Amino acid sequence: MIENKKAHKFGMVIDLDKCTGCGACMVSCMAENNVPFKEDESNKKDSITWMRVYRLTNGKSFPETQIAYIPRPCQHCGGIGDHGHSPCVSVCPATATDYGYDTGIVSQIYTRCFGCRYCMGACPYHARYFNWWDPKWPEGMENYLSPNVSPRMRGVVEKCSFCYHRYQLAREQAIVEDREIEEMEYQTACTTACPAGAIVFGDLNNPAHKVHQIVKPDPHPDPLNHKVVGKSRNPKVFRLLERLGTNTKVYYMSDREWVRKAGDNYLKGEWENVKTHHGASSSHG
Amino acid sequence: MKIDRRSFLGLGLGAAAGIALSPVGVKLTDDSSIWTQNWPWTPVPEDGEITYDRSVCSLCPGACGISVRKINGRPVKIEGLDDYPINNGGACLHGISGLQYLYDPARIKTPLKKTGNKFEKISWDEAIALVAQTLGKIRESGTPESLGLITGADSGSMAQLFARFMDAFGSPNTYTMPSLESNLALTAAALHGADRRLGFDLDHSDFILSFGAALIEGWGAPVACIQANASRCERKAKLVQVDYRLSNTANTADKIIAVKPGTEADLALGLCAVLLTKAQISTGRLFGDVNKFAFATMVVKEYTPAKVEAITGVKAADIEALAMEFIKAKAPVAVPGKGRGDVGQSLREFAAVQTLNALAGRLNKEGGVFVMGPADYLNFPENVMDEVAEKGAGKDQLAGSVNELVDTLEKNGGLSALFIYNANPCYVLSNPEKVKAAMDKVGFKVSFSSFMDETALRSDVILPASIFLERLEDVVSGAGLAKTVVGLCRPMVKPVFDTKHPGDALILLAQAMGHSIAQSFAWESYDSCLGEVAEKIWENLSGDGYVVIDDRPPAGTPATDFSFLASGPKAAEVMGEGDYTLVPVDKMRLAGGSMASSPFAVKTVSDKVISGKYSVVEINPATAGALKDGDVAVLKTAMGTAKVKIGFNEGIMPGVIGMPRGLGHAFNNPYVAGKGVNVNDLIGPVIEPGSGLDAAFGVKATLSKA
Amino acid sequence: MDDALIPEGAKRCGFPTFMIGIVIVGAVLLWGVYAMFLCWFKGLNQTNMNDYYGFALWIWADLAVIAVGGGAFFTGLLKYIFKVDELKNIINFAVIIGFICYSSALLILAIDIGQPLRGWFIFWHANVHSMLTEVAFCLSCYFAVLTIEFIPNILENRQANKVPFFHHLAHNMHGVMAVFAATGAFLSFFHQGSLGGVAGVMFGRPFAYREGLLIWPWTFFLFTWSAAAFGPCFTLLVTKITEIITGKKLVGDKTVHLLAKISGWMITTYIIAKIIDTIYWAWVTVPSMGFKLSHFYSNNGFYGYWILITEVILCGVVPGLLLINKSTRENPATRTIAIILGVIGVCLNRWVMVLQIMAVPVMSFDTWALYIPSWQEVATTILPVAYGIILIAVAYRYLPVFPQELELNKSADAAAQN
Amino acid sequence: MSEIENNANDGPGDGAHQCTNNGPKDDKGLGLGVVFFMGAFLICFLSGWLLFPKLLYSKKEQPFNFDHNLHAEETGDCETCHFLREDGTFSGIPGLVACMECHTDEPMGETDDEAVFVEEYVAQGKEVPWLIYAKQPDCVFFSHAAHTGADGMDCKTCHGHIGESSSSRPYEENRITGYSRDIWGKNIWGIKKNSWDRMKMDDCAQCHLDKMGHKGYCFQCHK
C-alpha cells in the first residue's frame, strides 16, 4: 500500500551565498548520526564527517578574494539516466549499499559491508568514509548516542544517509495517523541546524515542495549530454560534477558565476556555452 | 594392538569428515561474521520513548533557545528551538555539541582541595566548611575588601547573587571579564551615561557598516547575527566590511574597505569628519549633547580625508564616498568590535563608531542602535550588611578593570582570596603567564568552574558547577542584540557528577558563614531564590520558557557626551618589532572565550587552521618571502615564541599574519587541548588609558623557517 | 638427509645450506606475517591508507602479481589447448609461479578488507554487477584450477609417486589437464579482465573510466591481454633467476626462445591496443567530462608524463620490439633486458590503474593526494615474495619441476665427476 | 607391483587407498585405521549435531515467571501492554510504571513470582530486566506501526503463541553472536515450519516479496 504511491526523490538545494561556513551542519550531522571522533582530526583524509564543508576561493588577492563554502553531504547519485546506477552502488561486491527507488536515497548497511572500500574509490565526492579505527567515546560520553542510528564498527564504510531514520520516524507517525508525510516532517539534521537557512530539503518529485520549486528539475535528459537528467532549469542552480552522469540529488545555488563554474570541470571556452544553456531545455517544462 | 600412523590418519580424517558433515562449520562461519556485527565494545544505544524538552543554551551570550531530544529521559541531541525569539530554530555548532560538555573528560567530578601541587577529593560539606572558615578569618581580620571576584557575565540572577555575596561580605572588588557586552556597556557609559546597553538592530538596517565585526563568526548573539545576515541578503540590504583580512563576514559583504589593522577608529572618525563637513550635519542639531563643538572642531581638523588616508590606507575619495553612502541610506548602522568584539578592543574605536551612529541620527531608530536600559526584571530583597560589610564595600576598587587588576596583583598583590566564576582568565587574557603570576599572589582561590581549565588548575578549592544542561537559571540576551529576552535554562538531566548549581553552592557558603551573610542568603536553594526574585515574570518565564522584555526602539534620542573623543585619545601602539603584524583571528568553529571548544567543533576545523599539533598562521603569499605553504616556522613576538605552520591565504592583507584564537589549551581533554598555541601568549596587553581595556589588537612579529 | 625426497638423479645443495637460505627468507616471511596479524587484529589503521587512498600499495601488489601470474594460464592455454608441445618444458614452473601469485593475491585480499570474517559475503551476498565480485569468484575458482594443475607435479615427488594411488591420480590428472586448462583460461580471461574493469567502470573517476563493449570497459580486455603478454616475461624472468641461483641450465633455449617470441608478439599487439586506447581516452573520453590530459599529469610532486611514457614506450614498445626481433630475442642480454622491462611495464600499468586514479583530483576544488605506505603495508607486500621464494626453493628441491634439467646438466655433472 | 606390497608392509600410505586393497594379511593395521576413522567420525558427527547446538547457546532464566495467558485474559489483547506510542513508535516490553497502572505495592496474587516482582522491583523502584526473545540486533529498524497498524498483521505471525503461554521459557542466547535463539530458530539449520519459527532477514524478505512484490530496499529495515 505504501509502496504503490508515486516514488519520492528526496533531494537538497544549498544556497552557497547564504552559507557562512559556520559548521553547524557538520556538527548537527555528527551528533545526529553517532559519528565518532578521535584525538587528532586535523588529517582530513581520515576524518569522518558525513557532511563536509569545502572551502574554495576565486584565487584573487585581497581585497578581491572571494570564498565559497560548499557543504557536501552524500550526493545520493541516481547514476547515468537516473536508473539507480550510482558510482558506488554499482560497484559494491556484497550489496551493502543500494539505491532506494522509493526515495532516491543511497543506503549503506554497516553490518553487511566488509570493508573493501571499492565504493570509496568510485565516489568522486569523497562522501564515503572508512572506519579505520574502532569508534571510541570518552568514558560516559556514549550516553548521548542516539538509538535511531546504529553505531558503526571498525572496518566498514559509512556515509550520509539523508538522515533516513528521520524519514522512518516520520513515516511511523504518519502511519498511525493514517496520512502522508508532510514536507517539514522529514528534514535532515543539517537542514534543521543551518542557522543561515541555506539548506532546503524535500521531495524533488513533489511540485509543492520548496526544493522542487527552487530547482525545477528538468524531467528530460540534457540535450548536450544524455547521461545527465534532472538538470535544474534555474540558471543559478548547478550540481557537482554533473557532466560525469552521476545525477546527484544535492543541488547548489549561487549568484556568483565563478562558484557555479567551480561545480564542474570545463575545457577552455566550454563554460561560456554551458552557462547560457540552462534555459535551453526549459521548453520542455 | 599397534597404534600407528594409519590410526592417527584415520582419527584425523574421521574427525574432519564428521565435523564437515555437521552444522559446525556453516554455523561458526555465519556466527563469527555476526559476531563482528555486534562486537561487545561497539556501544549499542538504548532505545525508548522519544521526548523533546526545551531550554536555553548559555554557552555564549547568544542565549539561544534549544530543544533537547531525549530517549527515555536520556538526552541524545540538542537542536535549535523553533519560534524562539532569538534564534528561531537555528543553532550554532557549539550549542549542538552541548552534550559533549556534559561528559567532557575535563569535567570536575567532585569538590576538590589542593594540597601541595595535587588536588584531593573532598565532600561538599568539607569544601563549604573550608571556604567558609577561610573567608571567616578574612572578615575577622577586618579586611573583607581583600576578597575578589572575577566573573564572566554581568547579567542575570547568578551575577546578582554573586554581587550580593560580595556586598554582604564587604568587598567592592568585583571584576568582569572583557566581553562584547562589557565593551558596549563601557562605550555607552562614556557616551550616554551609566547602566546602559547598546543593541544593534541588524534585522531592520539597510546599510550595515561593520568595523571588522565578525558578524557571522561569533560576534554578539551568533545565531541571531547569522540569521540577520541571511535576511539581509534576502532584503538586499548592504553590508560594508572594514577589515584587513577576508573574514567570512567580509566575504559575505557587498564591499570590503581594506584598512591597516588598528586604524578602524581613525576611519570612523574620518567618516564623522566627512559627515560634519560634506553632509552638513549641523552640530546644533545635536540637542542636549555635551562637548559637541569641541569634538566637531577637533575631528574636522585632525581627521581630514587626506590625513585619514595616510593613517588607514583607504583612499580619501573612498572615505568621502563611503560617508555619503552611509548617510544617504535609509537605515544605516555602524557596528564596532573587531572579530567577536571581546578582547583586543579599544574604547576609542567603539566610541568613534558609536559617534558615527550618533551623528547620522541612528540612535534609538529602527535599524539603528538602541541605547537600552538594564534588563530590569529581578527584585532581590534588600541585602543585610553588617558593619564590616558596610565598611569594606565602601572602599575603592583595587583596579578599574580585570586587566588592571592583573597588573596590580602581579606588582603589589592586594587580594587575600579570589572567587572565579564563569571565567578562565589564565587562558583568555593576554599574556597568561602574567595572569598566572598575579593569581599566585592571591592566597586563596576558589573556583566555581565545571571544567578543569587553566584557571581551575591554579585554584585552591574547586566547588564544581553543574553545567547549563544540569541546572535552572535565567539567561538574559545581550551582546549587541537589539532586544531583551529572558530565557529559562532548565535542567535537562540530573547532574552527571557530584556537582552543584553554583547558586546553591553560594547559598550554602553564605549560610555556613552565618551572621548577616546568612541572613542575606536565606533561601532554601537557588531554585526557590530564582522563583522569588524573578516573580514579576516567573509565570510567563516558566510557562513559555522565555519572556521578551523589550524588542522595540527605546523612546526618544539619548544625549551623547563627546568629551572622551574631544579630548583626542591616542590610538594604542603595536608592541614590538618585526616585519609582520600578528593579529588574532576569530573563527566560528573555535570557541574563543572561557569556554573551550567541543571535540565535534574541533573536528570541523580545517587543516588550514590546525595541522596536527600546530596552529596554522595565515599569510599572504606575496609577503611570505622564503616561507612556503605548509612549512613549519618560528613565530617571534615581544611576548614569546611559538612553532607554527604556514598557511598561504590570498585573503589577508600583505604584511599581516593571522593566528586562530581558541587553540593552545592546556588541560586534560585530548580532543581539544594540546593543539596549536594560545595566541594570547604572544600578544601583550596594551592597556588603554581611560578605559582599562586591553587594546592590543595585534603585535609585531617575525617569522623564520624552523 | 633428505636425499630420499630429492628427484632421482638430480643434484641439490646440501640440506644445511638449503635450510640456511630458507631461514633467512623465512625471517622476512615472519616479519610479513607479523604485520599481517597486526592488520587483522588491530585493523587497517596499521596502514597509511586513508579515505582518499582506499586502495593502496598492496592492492597494486595484488594486481601486479595477478598480472605477472598470468603466465600460468597463458602457457597452459598454449600447451594444452593449442598443443604447443615445446612448452611442456616450462609449464610446471609456470604453474608453480601462478600458484604462488594467486595464493598471494588471495592472501592480500584477505588482509586488505576491513572485516576479514565477513569476507565470504562477497560470495554469499554477491552483487553480480560489481567487477570485484567477478574478480573474487573467478580468482578463487582459478586458484582451484592452479591447485589442480600443481597437484600432479607434487605427486611426482619420488616418495609420493611410490604410492600407487597418487601415481595413478597424477597420471589421470595429466590426462584430463586440457579440460582444466580450458576452464582456467576461461576463468582467467574474466578475472584478469574484471580487474581491469574494476577501474574502468568507475565513471566518477575520469582518469580510470573507459568506454567499452557491452558492460565491459576497454580496460577489461587490455588487462587480460597484458597479463597474457607480460605473464610469460615473468615466468622467463623467474626461470632466469632460478637458473642463476642454482647455477644450472633448467629450460632449454628452444623453449625460452619460443615463449619469448610469443610474449613479444603479444606485447606488441597489446601495446598497439593500449596506445589506441590511450589516444581515444585522451582525445575523446576525457574531454567529454571536461578534462584535459595534462590535468592528470601536472600540478603534483610525482605523477608526470614520465609515467605514461615509461609504461607505454620504454616498458611496452621496447620489450615488444626486442622480443619479436630474432637476434635480440636470442641474445641472452637483450632478451633479459626485454623481459625485465616488460615486467616493470605491466607492474607500472597496474600502479597507474590503482594508485594514480586515487591521487588525481576530480572536483575542481579538490587537490592531488599522495600517500606513503606504512611499514606494515610494505611488510605484508613483501610477504608474498618471501613466501614465493620458499615455495620455489622447496618445489625445485623436491619435485621434478624441470623435465630438461637432467639432460641439460649431464655434461656439467659429468665434468664435475671427473 | 612389488612397490605396492612393499608399501603395504611398510605401513605408510593412504587409508582410503588401503581400504580398497584390503588383503587379509594387513587386515589388522588397516582395520584399526578404519575403526579409528569410524570412531572419530561418529564422535565428531554426533557432537556436531547434538552437543554443538547445546554448547552454542547459553540458557538464561527470566527474572521471574510471567504468565502471558493470565495477563492477556485480563486485558483482552496484546496492545494494552505492548502498544504503539502516539508518535507511532513501538513501546516494546512495558516498564515498571506501565505495570504499576494495574499492580500496586501489594502483591495481586499469591504466586512466588508476584512476590519477587513486588519485593525486588516495585519496592526498589527497579525496572525488571526482561530478556527479550524477539530482540533484533542494533542494525535493524522494525516498524510495528507499519506491520500491525497499517497492514493489520497479527502479532502471532511473527511472535507465535507467546500470548497463550503461562510460563516463561528460558531465554537462549548464542554465545558467539549474542542473538536470541528465536532469531535463528530452534532448528540448527534454521529450517522453519511456522512463520514465527525464525526472525531472520530472509523471513522479512519472503513476506515482503509475497505481499509487496519486492524484497524492499536496505534502508527500509536497516539503520
Added chain:
Amino acid sequence: MFPFCFEWAWDIGHAIFFGGFWYAISILGAGMTYCVLKAAYDTVNDKGGSHH
C-alpha cells in the same frame, strides 16, 4: 550465490554470472571426481606404475 541467498534473483545478470560460475565449478568438480575415481580404479586393477 545460491537461489536461497537474499540477493539471488532469477534475472539475466544472475543467469549469466552464476551460469558461468556453476558451469566452471561443475567442470572442475566433475574432472576431479573422474580423476580420483579413475585413480582408485586403476590402483585396484593393478594397472598403475607400468606406464612410465
